[in-house]
Amino acid sequence: MANTEACVAVLTGGCQCGAVRYALYAAPEDPSICHCRMCQKAVGGPFAALAGVQLDDLAWTGGQPAAFQSSSIVVRHFCAACGTPLTYRDLRRERISVTIGSLDEPARVPPVRQYGLESRLAWCDALTDLPGVETEAKYAGLTSYQHPDHKVPGWQPRPPQPSENA
Ligand SMILES: [Zn+2]
Ligand SMILES: [Zn+2]
Numbered sequence: 001m002a003n004t005e006a007c008v009a010v011l012t013g014g015c016q017c018g019a020v021r022y023a024l025y026a027a028p029e030d031p032s033i034c035h036c037r038m039c040q041k042a043v044g045g046p047f048a049a050l051a052g053v054q055l056d057d058l059a060w061t062g063g064q065p066a067a068f069q070s071s072s073i074v075v076r077h078f079c080a081a082c083g084t085p086l087t088y089r090d091l092r093r094e095r096i097s098v099t100i101g102s103l104d105e106p107a108r109v110p111p112v113r114q115y116g117l118e119s120r121l122a123w124c125d126a127l128t129d130l131p132g133v134e135t136e137a138k139y140a141g142l143t144s145y146q147h148p149d150h151k152v153p154g155w156q157p158r159p160p161q162p163s164e165n166a
Contacts, residue, residue, distance in 0.1 A: 011051075013103040014062065015079030015086060017157040018147025021062030022086070022098065026053045031100060031109045034088075035124075036116030042068075042076050043085045043099065046121050050088050051109045052097035058087075062155075081157060104149035 009023035028051035039048035065077035065086050077087040088097045100106045114120070145158040 009061075011103055011105065011108065012061070012151065013086075013098060014147055015065075015082050015084035015102065016146050017079060017082035017084075018152070018155045019063045019081040019157045020060065020065050020079045020084075020086065021147075021151075023059050023061045024051075024053050024057055024098065025059070026057040028053055028097075028109055030113055031111045032113040032115055033111045034115040035118075035120035037119045038070050038074070039088070039116065040119065040121075042070060042088075043101075046124055047114075047116075048085070048088065049100035049106075049111055050097035051100050051103070052088075052095050055089075055094045055096050058096050058098065081160075 007025045009025060010027050011024040012022065013024075014021035031049070031051040033047045033049045035047045039050075040046060042048060063079075066080035067075050067077050069075045073091050075087075075089045075091060076085065077089070078085050084102055085099050086102050087099070089095075100109050100111070103109060147155060147157075
């Protein structure tokens with residue numbers, strides 16, 4: 001499917017500050033998590049959760065991402081303003097994956113496969129058994145600068161503040 005304006009987005013997403021937004025025009029195939037050391041580093045987490053589509057089934061609908069080529073075969077896009085990791089692009093294929101956490105509805109895209117098992121952190125196995133609490137109520141009074149999980153016409157990211165460079 002071509003990413004023309006006439007197409008209806010299957011999924012949408014973007015970065016935390018809202019400077020970069022994207023739409024997917026096909027359902028991702030075989031969403032996955034990757035434990036490899038490059039994915040850990042690229043997302044700053046224990047693994048990357050990725051949902052791939054054909055290259056022309058992704059359109060940047062707001063702003064443009066920055067890119068870092070992490071190897072001879074992979075480019076990763078991210079928001080230059082807020083740093084959110086956005087994609088994994090294998091240059092050998094006409095395919096691109098978005099980070100599942102950057103989707104507006106990440107719960108709709110459960111991973112069905114794991115990669116990079118040799119780098120999997122052993123403590124991943126114990127995560128669901130850790131003691132935990134809900135936190136949303138605790139932060140009920142805060143002012144969020146995060147883009148909401150839906151399209152907001154005319155959204156302007158919060159400008160950088162002097163305190164953020166302290
Ligand atoms: Zn951003
Ligand atoms: Zn990886």
